[in-house]
Each structure stands twice: as structure tokens, then as C-alpha cells.
Amino acid sequence: MPGTAIKPSWDKLFATASGQDGLFTTEQAAEAGYYHQLLKRYVEFGRVRRVRRGIYRLVHYPAGEHEELAEIWLWSKQAGVFSHETALSLYELSDVLPKRVHLTVPADWRRRRLKVPRGVVLHHATVRADERSWFGAVPVTEPGRTLLDCAMTHLSPELLAQAFQQARSRGLVSPDGLAEISQAAGLREVPG
Structure with a gap:
């Protein structure tokens, strides 16, 4: 009614x-x-x-370990996916200590006028369903996509090599997958 x-x-x-x-x-x-x-x-x-x-x-709900990420995700109307150095840090795929939170939002958000929360870096791109996973309450790019994003945004060679090596040793990305990521990012060889 x-x-x-x-x-x-x-x-x-x-x-x-x-x-x-x-x-x-x-x-x-x-x-x-x-x-x-x-x-x-x-x-x-x-x-x-x-x-x-x-x-x-x-008020009486226990504090979550990554509550600040859930807040940013809700700010994005649940359209964002945590990516780049933030995803590397969540996966513990290097010693990266991001100073800002990296969030990838849909490409068409470029046209929106947003008041981005302090400390948040927005990336505009499409993240397919098969490139996402969940880290607690929030979506995060899966390890292969995370490595590609970091390689494309020129993460320091040392941290990138460490991330590739840890992804390989933990079986998060196959050797063939790492080679494809390196090629897509225009790297001469597979880091690490």
C-alpha cells in the first residue's frame, strides 16, 4: 500500500x-x-x-579491525573496491605502509563532483566481479588485479618485487599469471 x-x-x-x-x-x-x-x-x-x-x-557494537574501511566503502555507496597499496597491505603482500586509502570506483564516477574523504585516493576503473574478493566487511581487488594496479601506478621496484615474490610463494597468483601481469604492465621481466 x-x-x-x-x-x-x-x-x-x-x-x-x-x-x-x-x-x-x-x-x-x-x-x-x-x-x-x-x-x-x-x-x-x-x-x-x-x-x-x-x-x-x-554505539554498543564492538569495534571492527578495519571499521574505517567499511565507513569509506559506505561513503562510496558500496560501489568502491579497495585496491592498490591498500589491497597490498590487507593481503600483507609486501612491507608497504600506505599513507592514504586507495579505492577504485566505477569509471563513470569521473564526472561526479564528490567531496572525497580526507586520506582517500580515488582511482576510476571497472573492477569485474572475478577481480574482487572480500576482506571482512569490504570488497578488495583480488591479488592478481592488485599487483597489476600497483605495477601500473609505479609502486617502488623493491616493494613490487617483494609483493610478486610473496604472491608466488603463498600461491595467490600462478607463475603464468605473474608473467601475464608483468607483460600487461609493460615490465621487462617478472619482479621478485
């Missing part, structure tokens, strides 16, 4: 937030029956906390 409000369901909101390190968006809250006014009251009563515009956190 049009115009009928959904009855608030804390269980539904909790289930959504649980899969996102305790975070949820205003749209997800509305899907669980928590519209603007009710959500505002929950903030006032201390049950939820506003993290950034349109993103909230369940």
Missing part, C-alpha cells in the same frame, strides 16, 4: 550493520523502518552515533 511506513525493526538494522562492522547508511536505516526523525531520536538517546553525513554506527 503506497505511503505505508515500514514498522521499525531493530533486528533488521542490527543484521545490516553487523555485516558492515556496526555501520549503516540512512538508506539502510529507512529500509529497516528508521526514518530521519526516528534515527535522529536514536542519536539523541545514544543508541547510534553519526559517523559522517549519511553514515551511522551502532
Whole structure:
């Protein structure tokens, strides 16, 4: 029936937030029956906390190890995929310590005027479903795509060699796959 409000369901909101390190968006809250006014009251009563515009956190939900990534992913309307040095770090494929979070968003986002969160670097490209995996609550480029992205953006030769060597020794990318990545990136030989 049009115009009928959904009855608030804390269980539904909790289930959504649980899969996102305790975070949820205003749209997800509305899907669980928590519209603007009710959500505002929950903030006032201390049950939820506003993290950034349109993103909230369940106050009593345990902190997640990569909660800041879940927040950035929700900011991207769940369209982004963590990539480049951020993905290398998540996979522990080198000693890289990224100073900023790398997120690949759809190529057509180039035309959007966005206020990018501080410390986030956006890359614009298509990431196919077979090039994604999940790291906890967030999507991340799979190891082969991660190595290609890093090689294409000229990660230092030492870190790139270390990443290739670790991917090979841990069986994350086959030797043939590493050769294809090297060729696609225009490298003379397979690093590492």
C-alpha cells in the first residue's frame, strides 16, 4: 500500500550493520523502518552515533579491525573496491605502509563532483566481479588485479618485487599469471 511506513525493526538494522562492522547508511536505516526523525531520536538517546553525513554506527557494537574501511566503502555507496597499496597491505603482500586509502570506483564516477574523504585516493576503473574478493566487511581487488594496479601506478621496484615474490610463494597468483601481469604492465621481466 503506497505511503505505508515500514514498522521499525531493530533486528533488521542490527543484521545490516553487523555485516558492515556496526555501520549503516540512512538508506539502510529507512529500509529497516528508521526514518530521519526516528534515527535522529536514536542519536539523541545514544543508541547510534553519526559517523559522517549519511553514515551511522551502532554505539554498543564492538569495534571492527578495519571499521574505517567499511565507513569509506559506505561513503562510496558500496560501489568502491579497495585496491592498490591498500589491497597490498590487507593481503600483507609486501612491507608497504600506505599513507592514504586507495579505492577504485566505477569509471563513470569521473564526472561526479564528490567531496572525497580526507586520506582517500580515488582511482576510476571497472573492477569485474572475478577481480574482487572480500576482506571482512569490504570488497578488495583480488591479488592478481592488485599487483597489476600497483605495477601500473609505479609502486617502488623493491616493494613490487617483494609483493610478486610473496604472491608466488603463498600461491595467490600462478607463475603464468605473474608473467601475464608483468607483460600487461609493460615490465621487462617478472619482479621478485
